Amino acid sequence: MRSMGVFGLQKVNFVAFCFGAISTLFFCLLLFSAQNSTNKGVIQLRASQEYTRNSFWAPGVEIHKNLTETNIIRHGSKSDVLHFDEPIQTSTSHPTERTTSVLGPTCPSPGQRNIVCIKVHKAASTTAVAILERYGYKNNMTLAVKAETKYGPHILSSSQQFKRNMVYQYQRKYNMLTNHVRYNRAEMDIVIPNATYLTILRHPVKHFESAFVYFLVAKHLNLNGTDKIEAFFEKPDMYLSQKFYFWYQLQSGQIFDLGLDHHDHTGPKVAMLIQRLAEEFDLVMIADYFDESLVLLRKHLCLDWKDVVYIPDNFRTSGQKLSISRELRQKIEIWNWADMTLYRFFNHTFWNKVNDYGPTFKQDLAYFRKLLEDTRNECTTGKVIKKRRDAHGVRTIELRKNATEFCTNLMLGDTDYTKMFRNRQKETLYNRPQFWHN
Template sequence: MRRHLLFVYLVLLGALVVLLTMDRVERSNGRRRYRATKPRFNVEVVSSPHEEYAPSTVTPEEGNLCIPWRKIVFIKTHKTASTTTNTIIQRYGYLKNLTFILPRWSHIFNEKEHFTSRQVFRSTRWLAEGEQQPEFDIMAGHFRYNRPEVHRLIPNAMYITILRDPVKRFESAFGYYEVAKQLGLGRKENPLDTFMKYPNRFMRKDMNMKFQLRNGMMFSLGFEEQYYGDESMIESKIEQLANELDLVMLSEYYDESLLLLKDLLCWDFEDIHYIPKGYRSERLRNPMSPELRGRIQSWNKADAMLYDHFNRTFWKRVEAYGPSFEEDLAYFRHRQEEFVNECIDPQKLRTIQGKEDALVLRENASMLCRVSYYRVFTFITDLKLKALEEDNPDSPRLKTLREEGVENLGLGKRFYNAKEINISQTVQ
């Protein structure tokens, strides 16, 4: 009888330990892996003509266990802090050995045409030569959004993008792409103001990055230029995107956006640490009066409507996160400051193409710092190089890729020493 009671007592004690474990929040390392309550996000998916591509689930869960999401699509917009965000996602996949969809040429897909699988690195293998299509995990970069084609390559993915106030984004694009220089407006007191007085006159067909000089965010998200003046078509496109995208980040609230990203994908705080990828040179900035802002807003009407919609829904997502949002945000910002101090030399800056000032790594920076410092091109070049090395170490394309340069990767010993994560075995 006593043995029987002892057995019952031990079973009950074990059950209590399990329940306490399931309800714990690991504050020491910032991990929130187990939940005894339902997910914070409980977003109702509105029925629409685009229901086939409606957001997956808001949080990937099996019972109460939160599982990190592997399938991720990041639609990179221009001049929105998207490069920093892109490298956060690339770093995650890189360190976790996930499989990437890479662009066939350079470090971007075809930005002017809607995405197709023919823009993918080595796609001829399964399109023409009959090989089985690989199972991809991540697509992150500049491409023109085409949901059916992307869905075919990465089914059941989380779709994420980032937006910025359209007036600020346009001013940034105008300066960064040196439009004044292209149009011979460099001697004007305010080239941006001159351009916005007669924008249609200046929009020449041969202008570099022309597609980003009116409603650039909507263009990247697949909207057609002929409908820029059609408010009903703009609203229809925004409704489509609202039903297809799992998270729309805002660059003005970048840390808040990353906290929502972490929660959506069931990541850890260290997964969203970042090193900003550049600050635009002062010489490429233009002053803006209230009148000029108004003209830019009108010229970019589709982008303005897009931003207004997702600015409203963003704060609903923050509210749905729950009462711990501000506490978690303060905790993340503290850890982020520590991470940047650990990685970056505060006494140095470097200039990139004369357009932006970039931070500089400390000489003794850890491998995690170095991987976090890589730009989009660095990741893509190295991933392509690895794929070719696996196929044929003597491939002539290897020489070309090596000549293009893989910044600071150290192709001999590529290990993240702190956790012994091998970052040289990414599968293609």
């Protein structure tokens, strides 16, 4: 079999075994040093291109974090060592009756909280962003949009980091930024000041498979055979060098969207970025736990339950997804090592936030899911249909005839809401309708 980039597919099993042994020794030493630390619980988290399934390690690459903030590893028993692939369980000591979550006096009034949500490709971000835009539109918030729509009204840029001049009349300042563009905090703060920063991540194996199919990689690269992903991994470096359509999403595309260029995908730079993101983002949601993410989002933004309901849209059926074997999964994880590091870190902080939510989380989640079920029964027929005017074959759920305005709004996506914001703002904010190139 031909080589796979730096690692070589023939050596995958041997490499994984070696990393496993080294990582086990490393974490034993790390536990010992943490228990004997005189630095008040500060330890070093090492991250690198080389990793095993449950750990990452590279000599000389350090992130200094306080244990009470990240809980990467805690003082105490053996069970406190973090296993990233297992969600951390919430407390089981809940009251028998659901306690209604109270917004509290410190919550701002609707429309007063500025929001930036980094729309990571192929990570359920379209649904998450549509929820935010629906809330913002209802509360007369303003959305940072570009002047022209050549590549779609909802895309500031898919490959470039945000710059203020991407936004029409950026000097005005806006309440929201939710369209596709790569993260650049300094420039974003100028256009959307004092904002809450949000994003969403997806397990890199699922993300890679989704991007591979959606961006038609096999077609662009003329990959043959029954297993197109396996064909790609015969010589992935060579294929990636061809810079095909959306090539940058085929290797650690999520950390790329969050600001790190591919030539900077080194252990130290990945580690430094993750530390910075942990400090700068208020909430990193996880697409694999989407409902749980929305429960956290509702509480963080002080929203009503109906503000975060949704109807599944732009999804694929199980038969449309490519089969991923255990061996292929390992190749994808190694190829996307930077995204794996990113995902495992924020998957852990996500479950910490669940634990910090309080004793009503399970009841609130159950309440929310019942509300979702009731909403879907009210608004849709339940029939899965092919979405019209979509070349990717994604599916949606059929809306009932004579559906209410509330139901109709739930079916609107990011593109729809961006157009609605643009049309309203050109009349009420810009007063220059002749400027727009629709």
